[in-house]
Amino acid sequence: xxxxxxxxxxxxxxxxxSAEDLASGWFTxxxxxxxxxxxxxxxxxxxxxxxxxxxxxDVVASQKxxxxxxxxxxxxxxKIRGSNPPDISSHKVNKDNAEHWITRFPEAWKKFMGEKIxxxxxxxxxxKGLDAEKIMFLSFDGIRTCxxxxxxxxxxxxxxxxxxxxxxxKAKELIGEKEEAGRGGDISNLQQQLDELRSxxxxxxxxxxxxxNMPPRTEPEPTAEELExxxxxREPTAEELEPELETTAPKVPLGKxxxx
Numbered sequence: 001x002x003x004x005x006x007x008x009x010x011x012x013x014x015x016x017x018s019a020e021d022l023a024s025g026w027f028t029x030x031x032x033x034x035x036x037x038x039x040x041x042x043x044x045x046x047x048x049x050x051x052x053x054x055x056x057x058d059v060v061a062s063q064k065x066x067x068x069x070x071x072x073x074x075x076x077x078x079k080i081r082g083s084n085p086p087d088i089s090s091h092k093v094n095k096d097n098a099e100h101w102i103t104r105f106p107e108a109w110k111k112f113m114g115e116k117i118x119x120x121x122x123x124x125x126x127x128k129g130l131d132a133e134k135i136m137f138l139s140f141d142g143i144r145t146c147x148x149x150x151x152x153x154x155x156x157x158x159x160x161x162x163x164x165x166x167x168x169x170k171a172k173e174l175i176g177e178k179e180e181a182g183r184g185g186d187i188s189n190l191q192q193q194l195d196e197l198r199s200x201x202x203x204x205x206x207x208x209x210x211x212x213n214m215p216p217r218t219e220p221e222p223t224a225e226e227l228e229x230x231x232x233x234r235e236p237t238a239e240e241l242e243p244e245l246e247t248t249a250p251k252v253p254l255g256k257x258x259x260x
Contacts, residue, residue, distance in 0.1 A: 025050035049105035051112035121145030146171035
């Protein structure tokens with residue numbers, strides 16, 4: 001609910017209820033129960049709502065004053081998109097049920113309270129031949145973008161008069177062109193990334209080739225002192241140990257070995 005708004009204080013209510021508000025106040029429901037998918041898998045919402053004022057007879061005040069006394073109340077009007085004539089239902093909105101109606105039609109409530117509504121999608125003004133009067137007419141059914149118009153069936157288009165099936169088909173074409181342009185942008189970004197990777201790969205290959213063409217690394221020749229130290233530190237071989245074993249082992253004369 002809007003900040004500062006109170007059902008008990010009429011001074012907090014948005015006063016405007018002009019013809020433009022009547023046309024632009026219809027918005028689709030946000031409740032999941034009001035949504036379904038068509039044969040093409042697109043999500044469709046045909047339940048519309050808008051908030052407005054209604055002068056309601058205050059019975060208690062009228063009896064006390066002995067004359068008719070009206071009390072201004074807020075109501076939520078609902079209808080099915082494309083119904084001809086429109087079958088509109090009226091629902092009194094008060095602080096007890098306000099949450100239900102405001103969450104069901106949040107954009108309609110914001111519009112009713114004078115807040116700006118950001119419309120996302122392709123504007124209807126991009127459709128050639130669709131003039132301001134027809135756009136206003138479509139807004140009575142909550143149709144503000146090409147995406148909204150593209151969801152209409154043949155019967156719903158025919159209910160609005162001649163030419164609306166053509167406008168719907170043009171809306172679908174515009175949507176397709178926008179989607180194709182978006183895919184083209186994705187491909188362009190992907191090509192740019194591939195070019196960057198190719199450039200990095202070429203730089204890496206040049207570095208590898210450059211390292212392979214470098215002369216082999218050579219160790220400097222050891223000095224005489226280093227050679228002498230290496231000889232002293234190395235382990236003796238078996239041949240070098242053999243003379244030492246011959247000089248240290250006791251010699252036993254042949255023929256004097258006693259038999260046991």
